[in-house]
Amino acid sequence: MKTLFEPFMMGGHMLRNRIAMAPMTRARNPDGVPNALNALYYSQRAAAGLLITEGTPISDTAEGFLSIPGLYRADQVAGWRKVTDAVHDADSVIFTQLWHVGRVSHVSNQPGGVAPVSSTARIARNSQAWGLTENGMPGAVDVSKPRALSTDEVRGVIADFAQAAANAVAAGFDGVELHGANGYLIEQFLNPTVNDRTDAYRGDTLEGRTRFVLEAIDAVIARIGAEKTAIRLSPYGGLFDMQPYPEIEDTYLFLADVFRKRGLAYVHLMDQKSRGSVAIPPEFFGKFRARYNGVLILAGGMTRDRAERLIDEGLIDIAAFGEPFIANPDLVERLENNWPLAPADRALHYGGGAHGYTDYPIHSEESIVA
Secondary structure: OOOOOOOEEEOOEEEOOOEEEOOOOOOOOOOOOOOHHHHHHHHHOOOOOEEEEEEEEOOOOOOOEOOOOOOOOHHHHHHHHHHHHHHHHOOOEEEEEEEOOOOOOOHHHOHHHOOOEEOOOOOOOOOEEEEEOOOOOEEEEEOOOOEEOOHHHHHHHHHHHHHHHHHHHHOOOOEEEEEEOOOOHHHHHHOOOOOOOOOOOOOOOHHHHHHHHHHHHHHHHHHHOHHHEEEEEOOOOOOOOOOOOOOHHHHHHHHHHHHHHHOOOEEEEEOHHHHOOOOOOHHHHHHHHHHOOOOEEEEOOOOHHHHHHHHHOOOOOEEEEOOHHHHOOOHHHHHHHOOOOOOOOHHHOOOOOOOOOOOOOOOOHHHHHO
């Protein structure tokens, strides 16, 4: 039986186990620059075989959340080097997630208060970003009406992904994960209920709606290599007004074929049932696995039992845990020993400083005895 805690070879990296820390926004960087506190946070959790950072905006127009660290300025690259050095000193592997939120943004997140950009000019219904409220304080705000990117501007965003990937390598990251999930920009192109374009990136054909993600992937590969390039996807997800469509399975199985041929570092699937959305149908995993034989990661409502079952069945290679890592910096040890997990204080998830970020304790000897 394959176990969650055995070493696993991912490309040229021997991971210490099959556990990944999933990307989670924590909003501790008002100036957008990673610092020593971030380095401590990630190094505390470096017992995971693979760490994937919070989403890192690829440009100043890619942001939809206040106080998040980016990867498009020299000072940000230097700041991330503190994080990667700390994680590597702890003998772990770290990828960063390259993020463009598209229409899931607010004018207060945008330079000069301009409209967010997307594949479409349609607003995301019943969706909120984290921006400045009417009283000027940070908080949940209804997303602003977006502006549809021109064809030339789409190519400019693709170039931003490639440059951010090069910046990531300069910052010491072992690779990058393009954020193609959770209703953000890449999925705004993939989903034909959102993508109403009529150009080469149109949503009503398979070739058109997958063109943006494939050109972005290829641009990143050209800059840093396929072995350092990965992607996150959320098939069947409904976050931020992603409506279901008949071609979901065909679209994502086509991507499975393409990513297999590209030889990516991994594909990371997000099951959004734990986020209140639709679960990935169980039969889809087998179909996707049959078409994609590379490293496959799954996140979303993960438990030790579920992770070991899916790994043993050969459906996934690595299990990603998100929120449990917040209050349990020693999550790997807790899972391995079946120790209880500490609950996180959700009021402290976003913003602030060390409290609720780097001050969660490890499992104590006293609690073991008790």
